[in-house]
Amino acid sequence: MQTIRTEIPRDIIREKLLIAIKEYKITLNTLNKVTGIDINWLSDYINGKKKRDDLPIEKSGFLWELTVFLSEGIKMISEDERIKGVIDILVQIFGLEYETISLYSGLEKQDIENFMKDTNSIDYEKKYKLATASMMLHYLFKNPNNSIKNN
Numbered sequence: 001m002q003t004i005r006t007e008i009p010r011d012i013i014r015e016k017l018l019i020a021i022k023e024y025k026i027t028l029n030t031l032n033k034v035t036g037i038d039i040n041w042l043s044d045y046i047n048g049k050k051k052r053d054d055l056p057i058e059k060s061g062f063l064w065e066l067t068v069f070l071s072e073g074i075k076m077i078s079e080d081e082r083i084k085g086v087i088d089i090l091v092q093i094f095g096l097e098y099e100t101i102s103l104y105s106g107l108e109k110q111d112i113e114n115f116m117k118d119t120n121s122i123d124y125e126k127k128y129k130l131a132t133a134s135m136m137l138h139y140l141f142k143n144p145n146n147s148i149k150n151n
Contacts, residue, residue, distance in 0.1 A: 013052055013064055014045065016071035021046070026070055035063055080119035080127070086134045087116065094141045105133035 020026040028046070032039040037059055044050040052060050077085075090096045098112040105112075106129055107122075114121040115130060122130070 011052070013067050014048070016067045017046065017063075019072070020067060020070035024070060031066075035059060035066065037063065078119075079131075080115075083127070083131045083134055084116060084119065086138050087112070087130075090134060090137055090141070094137075096137070101130070101134060101137070104137060105129045 017031075021028075028039050028042045031037065031042055035042075037055065041050055041054070045052070045054075052063070055063065074082075087101060090101060091098070098116075099109045102109040102112050107126055111122050111126055112130065115127070119127075
């Protein structure tokens with residue numbers, strides 16, 4: 001007689017979510033605010049009492065993407081590449097020009113263009129100015145329904 005082994009499939013999302021919680025100190029409260037997923041459901045999921053299939057597909061997909069990014073994705077992308085990504089969003093999605101970003105960051109347009117071609121072409125002070133201005137613009141534009149006063 002042949003023995004059939006049945007293994008419980010790994011829940012990669014739960015594993016990665018636990019990494020984000022344990023190693024990076026992401027709280028269930030934060031996950032609730034970011035995802036809109038009920039904090040009790042999140043707690044039950046972490047403790048193995050709920051399955052990801054219990055969520056609507058949109059929330060499940062978002063939880064997956066967020067979890068991968070929070071558990072390992074940030075380390076996989078350099079700081080310079082993250083800022084280039086933010087600038088790309090400002091340009092491609094929100095229609096800003098490099099000149100506008102340069103005015104808000106106090107840099108020359110050429111500095112932005114050079115950075116986008118080669119991140120080592122500008123010094124750390126300029127990178128800092130570019131990063132802070134870009135992140136603030138992204139924050140302001142990303143969700144206009146979120147008032148600055150409410151955050």
